[in-house]
Amino acid sequence: MEILELESFLPYRLYRLADAVSREFSKVYSDRLGLSRPEWRTLSGLGQHGTMTATELGKQSAMHKTKVSRAVAELERRRWLTRTPDENDRRVEHLMLTKAGLAAYREMVPLAKAFERELINRMKLHQQAVLFDVIYSLERKGTPSPSSTI
Amino acid sequence: MEILELESFLPYRLYRLADAVSREFSKVYSDRLGLSRPEWRTLSGLGQHGTMTATELGKQSAMHKTKVSRAVAELERRRWLTRTPDENDRRVEHLMLTKAGLAAYREMVPLAKAFERELINRMKLHQQAVLFDVIYSLERKGTPSPSSTI
DNA sequence: TTTCGATGGTTACAAATGAAACCAGTTTGG
């Protein structure tokens, strides 16, 4: 009978990896700032772009609009961001971080970068285990990577 | 001011990729069999191993025991699996797919494999965009992969 | 201008989730 090896099934592996990484990173902004993931993404988006609408935020960070709406509401409650109604379109609000929000963002950036760096280093140490696994999954089936840029 | 580009932040990219893939694949078992992800993983684990305990299932497929418990309960309700109490340890139950459960599993395996293959192909078509991105993220910082097996 | 479909954003409700409490059974150490 044909069986499926879950442990090496690409969607499963990807999910597991991402979940583990994401959980670990979430500790940083959760422990430090008491943020949820949508809130962190919102903070991050605004910190990066200065000002954005809720829709833009959703696009950039791949969040459903309800998530954005809730995250924005919470950050507003904390006075980490303010809303400014659009001049021409009264449905739209432009969001911007307050001083406090910006301070939080500034605190997070180096932590995030450090986390990423460490993650990359860890992967190197483990002989790029993760990377290798993904590649393995890709190579296993199909022809050997043809025009690979690697 | 130092900013963080969310779109290229490794944890974020990983999560997004995995989420997209997982969601797409979930359509297969959800539309087809009306299964949730934990239920699919349970079905998959049992199909693969024949018989397992709830704890083993949790280990194999990285699910919290409450998820396992609920998934097992649901599959049992559908009569897709049966529980057999362990001889020596009366806390433990051995789970096994019924005919119906096995039939569902058999139906899923080729679909899952096809999905994976298609996924891999799609990546190839896009010049291994995903793979490339991950690698790029890894290369960007740090020294060029030293003992890379690639 | 009025109406109708699309769009920005919020809210309500149901389902999925995680943490912690819990129950039953098992092991360990006195």
Place this chain on the structure above:
DNA sequence: CCAAACTGGTTTCATTTGTAACCATCGAAA
């Protein structure tokens, strides 16, 4: 033999999430 610590598994409860309905506004077409 007994109490305490532990383990397999379930349940409870609060939180998070997604879907869909919703409100307000806008743009286009009649």
